[in-house]
Amino acid sequence: MTMNPTSDGHRPLAYKNEEFLDSPQARSLRILSEYLEPLSHFHKERVRDTIVFFGSARLKPEGPLGGYYEDARILARNITAWTMKLPGPNHRFVICSGGGPGIMEAANRGANEAGGKTVGLNIGLPFEQRPNPFITPELSFEFHYFFMRKFWFAYLAKALVVFPGGFGTLDEMSELLTLAQTKKLQKKITIILYGSTYWKEVINFDALVKYGTIAPSDLELFSYADSPDEALEILQTSLTRHHLQVEAPPSEREVEPDIAKSTI
Numbered sequence: 001m002t003m004n005p006t007s008d009g010h011r012p013l014a015y016k017n018e019e020f021l022d023s024p025q026a027r028s029l030r031i032l033s034e035y036l037e038p039l040s041h042f043h044k045e046r047v048r049d050t051i052v053f054f055g056s057a058r059l060k061p062e063g064p065l066g067g068y069y070e071d072a073r074i075l076a077r078n079i080t081a082w083t084m085k086l087p088g089p090n091h092r093f094v095i096c097s098g099g100g101p102g103i104m105e106a107a108n109r110g111a112n113e114a115g116g117k118t119v120g121l122n123i124g125l126p127f128e129q130r131p132n133p134f135i136t137p138e139l140s141f142e143f144h145y146f147f148m149r150k151f152w153f154a155y156l157a158k159a160l161v162v163f164p165g166g167f168g169t170l171d172e173m174s175e176l177l178t179l180a181q182t183k184k185l186q187k188k189i190t191i192i193l194y195g196s197t198y199w200k201e202v203i204n205f206d207a208l209v210k211y212g213t214i215a216p217s218d219l220e221l222f223s224y225a226d227s228p229d230e231a232l233e234i235l236q237t238s239l240t241r242h243h244l245q246v247e248a249p250p251s252e253r254e255v256e257p258d259i260a261k262s263t264i
Helices: 024-044 066-083 103-113 146-155 167-181 196-202 205-210 216-221 228-244
Strands: 050-054 094-097 118-123 140-143 157-162 190-194 223-225
Touching: 024 140, 024 146, 050 066, 050 103, 050 167, 066 094, 066 103, 066 190, 066 228, 094 103, 103 118, 118 146, 140 146, 146 157, 146 167, 157 167, 157 228, 167 190, 167 216, 190 228, 196 223, 205 216, 223 228
Parallel strands: 050 094, 050 157, 094 118, 118 140, 157 190, 190 223
Antiparallel strands: none
């Protein structure tokens, strides 16, 4: 490709040449940027790990499934209130969402109301999805590549709460279940399907076992919950057992995101 010279006749530095950076030849640099730029913010904001909320962007508080919006808001608020009392210099189990409306907004909103930091991993779409106003500004990201957005969903996650949703929610949930099933995550990740009636109607996991496409033990990869209190109890029990009781005291650990325990 041709690099246009500057007004004094010199070509711009390659890393400042927007025409080059937007070109197919620089795709690898753009991908790398979507790894390194969020990483630098997580380090700076002392975010060690996350709890990811998935769910429909179309779900409104006043709609037919509106109760799930309020449940997500309450659960995120209660989780954040609990995690803010944990000792140590890092922010633990920070609420993370896809950054948009619906369940994503509810999760960020609840964490914000509790006074905690909260992450939004947005995606650039032809039909614009703007970040919701409850995300911590320093932790609001927009991705071009879906696979890099998914990477960050998985990389810091110690737990996943999946509310009713459509294609995107099913895709993201399946990815995390597959990573857990194939042991590509060298950590325990707690997965909760919130709204048992919805999920048991939408996905017949027992049929997958019946036809031999998953093992019976794969049903142990996740739990169901139908109230914020029930989900909170599952999360507190699992996170304490697998990620708090087994760790060194905060003074003996480096202050950095918990990114070394994943093989993805």
